[in-house]
Amino acid sequence: MSKVSPNRLGIKQILGALESGDLRATDVTQACLDRIMARNAEVNAFVSFDVRQAMTAAAELGDFNVKRPLFGVPFAVKDVIDTKAYPTAYGSPIYAGHFPERDASCVTLAQEHGGVLLGKVATCEFATQTPSNTRNPLDTRRTPGGSSSGSAAAVSDYMAPFAFGTQTTGSTIRPAVYCGVVGFKPSYGLINNAGLKPLSPEQDTISLFTRDVEDAATVLYGLHGVRCPELPRIVPRIGVLRSSQWDHARPETVEALESLTDRMATAGASISELTMPAELEAMIEIQGRISAYEARHSLAYERLYQHDRLSSRLQGRLAQEQHTTADEYFAFKQRARQARRLAAQWFDDVDVLLYPASEGEPELGLMETGSPRYGGLWTLLHLPCVSQPIAVGPAGMPLGAQFIGAYGDDLRVLAAAEFMRAHVQYVHKLPA
């Protein structure tokens, strides 16, 4: 690995190089910071970073306790997640220069287990759809997706080996694919969301962006203080889940999914065709209504007292669902519970569901972040999802897919995603 700049290493490689003494923690952090300084003016992934703080943190790790599960691994944090030492603006001018009084749980846990905080990365306004000015590193004329725009771009651009993002509708699955990296939304609750600015509290899920599937598993376990077990080598039972949402996928996306499915079948995976039950089809719309209703409540303070400083787009979103009654909302919440029960049945027969992750390649322009449609239902259902690029589209940009697993069965869906990875037609390459 002597020729590869340390910022291009994956997490497993970093841990190995630090343990063997081939690299020091400061080498890795310095290389990430160098990359940020070289590229951030163009990519706008980071909204704040601090060379001195990050280098001090890396230096203070020393070389004791190198067995810590995230020892010396630099990371970036989406700016809807609180950090005490870096301003936390939630993507809104209301909170420009705001310093929370403490770090979020995930930030502290990553540090407790050896990680090095590099800084904060851009988010859409309060993790909704009003974009940041982040660019897609693969083509800076294009959107990186949202709302975890900076997380996806930073990891794609080799500024950080992992970044925390979030997903409430489709804020992880899609930007990961747009930027050519892995997006992992764990089962709801497995990464503690204390210190996350709430949007829809029973959906908001802290997620991980990495360049490899194994690295996502390493971080998930690392946050719980343990070295990740080797991902089991599995040949998964895959359910290709058809729904009305496939109608919105571009022909090249459908083709890439079919071609991928054929290759996985050839490799021995059992493939079954499943159809979305009507009640779950109905939940796709209800997920949007729950999200809009809860955003009105979660952002009540900003809606009432800082309305003029919200984007007109967010103002419009917060005006939605204002005529929904309490009883309607309670009934939505009940149906969401029942839907979780219904969805659990799939996993009696399959290990994972295969589903689109994005309609197609990321669009030109930075005013839209693409449709979050392929994420919402899975966030509502609390199920773990792993998305990744699977092919290159007509414009040379990634097309993607996701696997969805049973609640709490995150290791299995990651293992299945590692199997998928062996069959994709995509290699992540960026010029130095």
Added chain:
Amino acid sequence: MSKVSPNRLGIKQILGALESGDLRATDVTQACLDRIMARNAEVNAFVSFDVRQAMTAAAELGDFNVKRPLFGVPFAVKDVIDTKAYPTAYGSPIYAGHFPERDASCVTLAQEHGGVLLGKVATCEFATQTPSNTRNPLDTRRTPGGSSSGSAAAVSDYMAPFAFGTQTTGSTIRPAVYCGVVGFKPSYGLINNAGLKPLSPEQDTISLFTRDVEDAATVLYGLHGVRCPELPRIVPRIGVLRSSQWDHARPETVEALESLTDRMATAGASISELTMPAELEAMIEIQGRISAYEARHSLAYERLYQHDRLSSRLQGRLAQEQHTTADEYFAFKQRARQARRLAAQWFDDVDVLLYPASEGEPELGLMETGSPRYGGLWTLLHLPCVSQPIAVGPAGMPLGAQFIGAYGDDLRVLAAAEFMRAHVQYVHKLPA
């Protein structure tokens, strides 16, 4: 109602008196503030209040828009819930004098719909078990229970007609009964918890303390912007749920529950005896393990960087579960899901479950807040619970019970609790 001081009125009465013009909003708020000033030095329910701010808020309501669902209703907020205008210390010296940059969702929603914020009420340290110095208004030598100590005491003592509390294990159900008032833990998620300091995020539930069952319904609906429908008059199908936890109930509690059950049966309620399934018995212990594990994560910042300023009791609690592995924890979370599914089946046959709410009368002394044991399982299961005093024990203090309902069926469990209320042997009386 001319002879009753306005601070002793229930919410329905306040709304009626303001609508008819018998009272002005400032009269009600002033009466509550007068009571706080007269009694707080003894009871220590409020940790901060501000006469000028509260009276200004009441005066600014004017008399327009009197139809707002919480118009002119004063309220208090447990100090684990953020408020911008009042210090928010979470019951910990770490945050003494801390002013959050915004109000929690529930605070803003209550104000949006006409409520008047009186101030903050005491909490145990981070809503765990280290007590505040709040006293039980019914006997100031005794604990008010915890962790929502101030919420229960303020409502009991006629300082406020309602207060926000929280429940992660048993922090609402028990103190309500100890102080002789109604505790309502809604279905998880129905009151938005943005701005609550997390402890166990998938359990933390914002709750309500009132002196009447109907008032709890009025606030729940009021937070959603609507006047509450009349509580349906029901004669509920009641399942008396037996479990190992009954062994911890004092004889007088069991006797009071049996006597109450007899009276409700005589009034026409159908009573069935149910036994806790073994898997749900097992979840009682697992709820404690999940809570301790998640507290380690939620309070990671304080645990790592402010350890010396935590109570030794909380330090001990946070040291628990440190050897639980990620896989064990994930398995606990899966079992919690399955337990929710299992519990849903009860409500095919009964409207509500009857269960103890406290072991017995509140103890003498302020160093312990009593056992939270009767709350944890129901918080984990996300089910709505209403507790209330049902009789007076040998020391003259309240004994209590709770009804538990199906998820999202909060109106029904409240209606059942109103039915229970007609059959209790307790009248809330405090000297002027």
